[in-house]
Amino acid sequence: MEFCKKCQGLMKYENDKLKCTNCGNVQEGKIAAKQKIKKPEKRGSGIIENDKNIFADYEHICEKCSYNKAQIIMRPPHISDEDDIVMLRCGKCGKSVHLEKKPM
Ligand SMILES: [Zn+2]
Ligand SMILES: [Zn+2]
Structure with missing residues (x-):
């Protein structure tokens, strides 16, 4: 008081x-009001590596550059008459190849 x-x-x-x-x-x-404002801790999340294709998560060794990850690209059936409509695109050089079997 x-x-x-x-x-x-x-x-x-x-x-x-x-x-x-x-x-x-x-x-x-x-009494000085000393209220410490807690700063939110930055945690190492949401870091996107720009030098890699983040969609290239399928294990496939590229015949051109030997990169071991490829992106699965599903193609609509109406584009191709073939049953095989799944493509694998190299996550590094972008070379696309047909995938023999559809990935489960
Ligand atoms: Zn007074
Ligand atoms: Zn490649």
Whole structure:
């Protein structure tokens, strides 16, 4: 409890300062409001590697550049008359080859 130095009235905290409820005298508060704002920790997520095709997650060794991951590309049946409508595109050089069997 703090009292005003001028009129001995009751002081109340207003923001970080004491203000007299009687005469309105403002004094510096003894208790400084030190509220530590917690910064959100940045965690290592959402890092996208730009040098790789993120869709190339199928194990396939490219015959052109020997890269071992390829992207599976499903083609709509109406484009091709063949049953084999699955393509594998190299995640590195982009060379596309037909996939013999459909991946499960
Ligand atoms: Zn006062
Ligand atoms: Zn390749």
